[in-house]
Amino acid sequence: MDNITQNLQGVPLNHYIWLSAIIFSIGVIGVLTRRNAIVIFMSVELMLNAVNLLLAAFSVHNNDPSGQVFVFFIMVLAAAEVAVGLSIIVMIYRNTQSTDINVLNRLKW
Amino acid sequence: MGTSVFxxxxxLSIFFSLMVIFAKNPVHSVLYLIVTFFTFTVHYILxxxxxxxxxxxxxxxGAIMVLFLFVLMLLNLNTDNEPLKSVLVKVVxxxxxxxLVVTLIGSLKATAASDPLILVNPNLGLVKNLGKELFGPFMLPFExxxxxLLTAMVGAVLLTKKEKV
Incomplete structure (x- = not known):
């Protein structure tokens, strides 16, 4: 494990921020361009994971374990969100026979 | 070797997350998402x-991916007949x-916090240290x-229950 930790030395914090920003934006693009509700959920998971990675990196940077505890809470939140969201999708599919979000545009009015 | 592992x-994470949102078949998306999460695990180990x-x-x-795959297979959506959005919406x-990428990176460049990441305390992310933190100052949020989670479970069961006709 010491050998792996040695590799860490020297990666600038900026590169972690860039990686998280890029993956977060990939999630945003997925939400904007896809129509399948399940794929949109996966994009939301990508965004949550980008934030998790950034929190862990800053936790190491500041030598503060609170950041990693927050990551743990975000994981709890993601699990609850996926369970409720997928059950909503199942209910929608039972009523409309599709998971196309454009069917749900009646929610706009 | 140095930092090249990172x-x-x-x-790999960027490549596979791109594959997640551009794969036509939702089942392929889930499989690419699993690989993406595996690369995140490697990041945490680093x-x-x-x-x-x-x-x-x-x-x-484990849990979330099984849930996704289970719903995909249950709803029989593993065919690539997803109606696509118009090209205009995709391009926009x-x-x-x-x-968003340019704005985030540009605004973070101004802060110039680019000192290398150094692990001061090697015990930072170990179970012992985090457990003390979790059951000390974060006791109430943990409970x-x-x-x-209980609320989510009850909600999921109530939502998917078939109503009496």
Whole structure:
């Protein structure tokens, strides 16, 4: 494990921020361009994971374990969100026979 | 070797997350998402956050992915007959995402916090250290999260229950 930790030395914090920003934006693009509700959920998971990675990196940077505890809470939140969201999708599919979000545009009015 | 492991894994995460949103078949999307989460686990190991690596492995690659695959197979959506959005919406979405990247990176460049990441305390992400933190100052949120999980479970069961006709 010491050998792996040695590799860490020297990666600038900026590169972690860039990686998280890029993956977060990939999630945003997925939400904007896809129509399948399940794929949109996966994009939301990508965004949550980008934030998790950034929190862990800053936790190491500041030598503060609170950041990693927050990551743990975000994981709890993601699990609850996926369970409720997928059950909503199942209910929608039972009523409309599709998971196309454009069917749900009646929610706009 | 040096820091090249980080850059290799970072490239893999970006590549596979792109594959998640551009794969036509939703089942392929889920499989690429599993690989993406695995690269995130490697990132946590590189940060020496061993507890987070294990939890990420179990929760995301185990529980959540099984849930996604189960729903996909249950609804029989594993055919690529997804109605596609118009080209205009896609192009505008991609352009908007790229603008978000440029804005985030540009604004963070101004802060110039680019000192290398150094692990001062090698025990930072170990279970012992995090457990003390979790059951010390974060005791109340930890207990509240169990109520949140219970609420989510009851909600999921209630939502998917067939109503009496």
């Amino acid at each position: 850059y290799l894994v970072a490239f 940060l020496n956050a061993q507890f987070l690596a294990v939890v990420n492995f179990i929760v995301y690659m 979405g991609v352009i908007g995402g790229c603008c 509240l999260s169990s109520i949140l």
